[in-house]
Amino acid sequence: MTQTLILIIDLVMRLATLLFLVRFLLQASGADFYNPISQAVIKGSDPLAAPLRKLLPSIGKFDLAALLLALVMGVVFVALISMGRLTISQYAIFGIVRTLSVLVDFYWWSMLIIVIASFVSQGNSHPGLSLLDQLVDPLIRPIRSILPSMGPLDFSPMVVILMLSIAQRSLPNAYAFI
Numbered sequence: 001m002t003q004t005l006i007l008i009i010d011l012v013m014r015l016a017t018l019l020f021l022v023r024f025l026l027q028a029s030g031a032d033f034y035n036p037i038s039q040a041v042i043k044g045s046d047p048l049a050a051p052l053r054k055l056l057p058s059i060g061k062f063d064l065a066a067l068l069l070a071l072v073m074g075v076v077f078v079a080l081i082s083m084g085r086l087t088i089s090q091y092a093i094f095g096i097v098r099t100l101s102v103l104v105d106f107y108w109w110s111m112l113i114i115v116i117a118s119f120v121s122q123g124n125s126h127p128g129l130s131l132l133d134q135l136v137d138p139l140i141r142p143i144r145s146i147l148p149s150m151g152p153l154d155f156s157p158m159v160v161i162l163m164l165s166i167a168q169r170s171l172p173n174a175y176a177f178i
Contacts, residue, residue, distance in 0.1 A: 006081060013077035017102045019045050020070035022135070027063045031134040035127050045069070074098035101171050108164040110136050115157050136160070 023045040025031070026038055033042075045066060052065040075095030078086070086094070110132045117129050143156040 009077065009080055013073055013080070014102055017070050017073040017077075017099055018106055020049070020066045020073060021099070021103055021106065023049060023066040024063050024070060025135050027058065027066070028061050029135050029138050030061065031131055035131045037128055037131050070102075071095055071099050074102070097172055101168070104164055104167045104171065107136060107139060108161060108168060111140075111157050111161045111164065115161070 019041060022041050026033070026041060032038060048069055049063070049065045052069065053063070056065045056068060058064060072095075074097075075091050077098055078091050078094040082091075114129065114132055114136065117126075140156050140160050143159050144154070147156050147159065
């Protein structure tokens, strides 16, 4: 398989995994359902998530159907790239690692966007930024409660970005199984 084709498959599968992960995170974090971006994510994921949700209902705030679909996208990526050279348990492990990698990358970039936007557009509200704030709040809230207040400066996003960077480096490379 050529490198270009692998990169295209990687991008498509990452976006599909991200779609279902964001769908899961929207419900888990209690984000604004009426945000236009939330609505786009829900409409984009409903063709696969709605039928599966009949078999696998949500438990509290956790949309298990969306999470399962994200994991399936990770496994499908591994299957496409490895071309049948792995065992079923290896597919499952690499699929979970792949999904975790997409999740960590999403949080890392979200935190970076929020930090940059806080300097660039103070006081302005954008649906995308407010949604990102809601999605990263469960990660940043515990750090904010531990770190002392430094007046107008909030160092908790930096701590979260550092922790996410460590997590990124700890996860195996996505192409380790090729």
